[in-house]
Amino acid sequence: MLGLKRIHHVAIICSDYERSKQFYVEIMGLTVVQEIYRAERQSYKLDLAVAGQYQIELFSFPDPAARPSRPEAAGLRHLAFTVEDIEASISHLSRWGVATEDIRVDEYTGRRFTFFADPDGLPLELYEER
Numbered sequence: 001m002l003g004l005k006r007i008h009h010v011a012i013i014c015s016d017y018e019r020s021k022q023f024y025v026e027i028m029g030l031t032v033v034q035e036i037y038r039a040e041r042q043s044y045k046l047d048l049a050v051a052g053q054y055q056i057e058l059f060s061f062p063d064p065a066a067r068p069s070r071p072e073a074a075g076l077r078h079l080a081f082t083v084e085d086i087e088a089s090i091s092h093l094s095r096w097g098v099a100t101e102d103i104r105v106d107e108y109t110g111r112r113f114t115f116f117a118d119p120d121g122l123p124l125e126l127y128e129e130r
Helices: 017-027 086-096
Strands: 010-014 031-038 043-050 053-060 077-085 112-117 123-128
Touching: 010 017, 017 043, 017 053, 043 123, 086 112, 086 123
Parallel strands: 010 053, 077 123
Antiparallel strands: 031 043, 043 053, 112 123
8 A cells, every 4th residue: 555644745836936926925825934045956945834734835947838727738637725715715816916717616515616826827726615
């Protein structure tokens, strides 16, 4: 048996480090755990926590390749975050100029969710759990 326990982290490569850092820290409210500049790679690595748990690594690289990122593109579909009040979360994003899709209802769980995008178009989801 492989013995997996949980997902340790999700790594995201951004095209504009300062813009993405501002998005994930100021707008999304993630906490900076550690920020490192790796001179040999001309790259930043920003470790971020979601609700006190280290979960996201934000990387910068010179000239990263673009890739499809729509929710239905092949590969990683999206990154989802749990929220308690989806309307309050949407209002918060709206105040920062971040557009969200209309709220949908999960046909299997009855829970509400919506999609929006990070500065590079990475699909992000808010999933309400009350």
